[in-house]
Structure formats: structure tokens, C-alpha cells
Amino acid sequence: MSEELQRLPAEVMFQKELDALIAAETNPVPTGWKMSPKSVLTYIMGGECNGIKIMPKYIGNRRIVEIAIATLITDRALLLIGEPGTAKSWLSEHLCAAINGNSTCVIQGTAGTTEEQIRYSWNYAMLIAEGPSDKAIIKSPIFEAMEEGKIARFEEISRCASEVQDALISILSEKRISIPELSKDSAAKKGFSVIATANTRDRGVNDMSAALKRRFNIVVLPSPNTLEEEMNIVKTRIEKLSEGMALLSKVPKAEVIKKVCTIFRELRQGETLDGKQKIKSTANVLSTAEAISLLTNSMSLAGSFGDGVISDADLAAGLQGAIVKEDSKDSKIWEEYLENIMKKRGKEWIGLYNECRALNG
DSSP states (O other): OGGGOSSOOHHHHTHHHHHHHHHTOOSOOOTTOSSOHHHHHHHHHOEEETTEEEOOSOOSOHHHHHHHHHHHHTTSEEEEEESTTSSHHHHHHHHHHHHHSOOOOEEEOOTTOOHHHHSEEEOHHHHHHHOSOGGGEEEOHHHHHHHHTOEEEEETGGGSOHHHHTHHHHHHHHSEEEEGGGTEEEEOOTTOEEEEEEEGGGTTTSOOOHHHHTTEEEEEOOOOSSHHHHHHHHHHHHHHHHHTSOOOSOOOOHHHHHHHHHHHHHHHHTBOTTSSSBOOOOSSOOOHHHHHHHHHHHHHHHHHHSSSSOOHHHHHHHHHHHHSSSOHHHHHHHHHHHHHTGGGGOHHHHHHHHHHHHHHO
């Protein structure tokens, strides 16, 4: 049945790794957790357990992950913030999978998210027929996590209206939800917490109140420090994604990944990697996640309409779509990059330059 699903939750995808870590556990396990903090760290950062290789889920600063895990042992919630594509959602999902064995208690923050989606709502047909009752309550993912002593995820919290965000304040402070219609409240079991994510590009849209921020321990996830680190992240994710997709294409070679990551880093940073030439940055955020998506789409093109090996034409199509989007200025910036940077990089780049130039012309 799982083979028919488009996307498996982390606890299903990496079940063998989680089972191995739980079976080999020798350290104290906090109440409500499936494994110890050290085992959670191994699951996230990678390692080996009883002959089973644990694949790294987050490639970056180990100390950042240690702080995130340690926060969840306390009574404070965790807020992961960073640029788009810095693996905030990916990390929050895997933390929940390792700690609870369930990463599906999720609220996706949007401009349309309401307070009821954070607390609870009602089955109105049952409410009209029988009046307020426990059966008529529709519990939110956070409500369910409180009752089960698990961790709930709140994605893109800064996309929600400020008054909706503040519905979390009493939950995180009192660790209970009041239900005035039933003259009762529901208290959280030990192990309950919330992992929220926020995009730094969304600052100023709906800033979190100081009162709410105080309920979180804030951990900033940085962009990859080096080209090699970013290439490693992209390669690891593409290999895993391709296992679950019928792309009929080979995983891109290192030089292909290097070209994409180089272009993205230079347009993101506003200068060439050697620091010798300034470049205009695009309005679109060329994140590591965008690079992964671009290469996955290129693999699909190569597998469906080519020989299964990513060509310069496949790569150019992905670059054009990723870099030139709604902002008309980006087209000019991309054209300048092609003429002033890519064209002058020699024969290894000339094929990609010609294909990109043909699309941008």
C-alpha cells in the first residue's frame, strides 16, 4: 500500500533506521520519547547502529541540532528560522519522527489559517443535533499532540495573522486548552511540545509578538557555508528522492550538480565564488531546495524525452524556470550573468551557455 503513496512520512521512509536505534538504546529516554537525545542526534546527523547505516538527514552544524533536541526536553517550544531552503521543515519532520515516531501532527500556516485550526472546531451537524459534547469536537493537530504527549509541527507560522499566532500563547504557557462550551479543559501529557518554522523572507508580513517569541527557543538554520557542503546536500536529497520516483534517469554527475550550485550561490550572494566580480542578485530566492527541485525536474526531462542522462538542454530549461519567474528584472539579470560570467568560463560551460542563451533570447 505504501508503494502507492506519493510521499511517505519520515517515520515510514526510514523505519529500519528508527527501529535499529530504538532496539539498541542504552541511554535514558525522556518521558514520551521513543529514544534518547543521543540516538535522536545520530538519526539526524547520521552514523551506524548494529550494522545499519544511518543516513544523515541534516548536513550542517552539529551543535545547532544538539540545541534543537535539548530544547524539546524542556518545557519550551522550538522555533526554527532561516532563509528558504535551509531544511527547516525537513529537520522538524525528522525530529518528530525520531522522538515520537509520528511526524504527521502538522498545521500549515497560511493567510487563511484560523484560530480554530490551532485549538479545536465543531462538527456542526452533530452540534445542532446533540449540542456541545466531546464527540462533536474536531481536535486540531496540536490538541491531539497534547493529549498523546507528542510534538506538533507548525509550518510557516509567520504566514498566519498575528491574532491567530497568539492563540498559541496560552497553550505553550499553561500546557492546556480550555473548552468553555463544555466547562472543562484538556491538559497536555508529558512529552508535548511544538516545533514551529518561520521564513526570514516573510519578516514584516506578520511579525510574531514578543509574548509569543518568549515561549520559543529560537534556532537559526544557516544556508550552506561552502559550495561543497551545498553540493553534498543536493546530491543526498536527489538520491533519496529518485528512489521513490519513476524518473528513468541517472542521478546527475558531480559536475552537473556543481554547475547548478555555483550559479545559485553566485546569484544569491551577488558575486562570483572567487569574489572577483560583482553580480546583481535576483528577486527570486535561489535556495538549496530550489536546486534540488531543478535537478529533479531535469532528471524527469532526461528520462522521459532523452537518453536518461541530463543534457545541457535539460539543465537550461530548469535554470530558466527557476531563475526567471514573476519579476521581469530577473530576465535581464540572468542575461547579464550569461554574457558576463558563464560565457567566459571556457569549454566546460559553453554548451550550457548556448542552451540557456537560446531560451533567454
